[in-house]
Amino acid sequence: MTSNSEMERLKRSLPEWVEESRGQAAFGAAASYIPELAKAPNDALGIVVLGRDGDSASAGDTDLAFTLQSISKVFTLILALIDRGEEAVFAKVGMEPSGDNFNSMLKLELVEPGIPFNPLINAGAIVVSSLISGNGPEEKKERILNYFRELTGNDRLGIHSGVYRSESETGHRNRSLAYFLKENGVLDGEVEDVLDVYFHHCAIEVNCAELARMALLIANDGRDPLTGTGILPRRFVQIAKTFMTTCGMYNASGEFAIRAGLPAKSGVSGGILAVVPGRYGIGLVGPALGRKGNSVAGVHLLERMSRAFDWSMF
């Protein structure tokens, strides 16, 4: 089957599949530990699949705006790698799945040398935020926002101030992780400044089409498929894609890799960025989360699509 006819089939099938997967939202709930996130419509589900030629298939609640949350971690990792290089970044954050929840403290004390297991768990992403260049938190936040504006092609991209404030006020667990990392000598700089940068990039607001565009950049090894321009270094995109495969869906990454077989990254807003390597970028949102913190309806839909089209990362 040519990818062209596959896109046509996607366009035809997606509306029905979205409605079928939407029912899965009943088995989950929107995150509430960041109080503002609990306001999201529980049974919303929207998806955009973007091809290299700019053609796309979409269905459901694609107008819903949502915050990147952990999805931002993939791209802040790439930015830190650009700023500092591989050696400096991986001196402070590991490369292994943690097997624990995304906000766990457990292994920081249990396993020497006390660096976070990987850059996609909260502890790791907080360290990554500390490695991004800039003079003080305001300059770093602006730099990161401009970077995401370039990635999404939307120069009006901004943050959801309610979510940002809500997390700054209630992020006690992330605060404790950060102070612990400071004590371990892993985190440089003022802890509150680093956290501010971290909360800020988690609160960047996007829609499914913007997420799909970011995903397509990853799918296309960092090149804009339409212009051929290199936006992100290929090596760092490969690193990011590998982390997405091993750690992107939190503690359900192994199961997702088996069932859907795609590199992906989820966020507690219910967003998922998924990649069909070399072919499509997928952005979806479904706020109701399952036990392991991933969109239940979103995971259901991706598994179905992947089976129907025989997609695979290999």
Ligand code: GLN
């Ligand atoms: N901002 C969220 C947090 O730190 C991101 C976590 C997530 O999406 N898993 O808890």
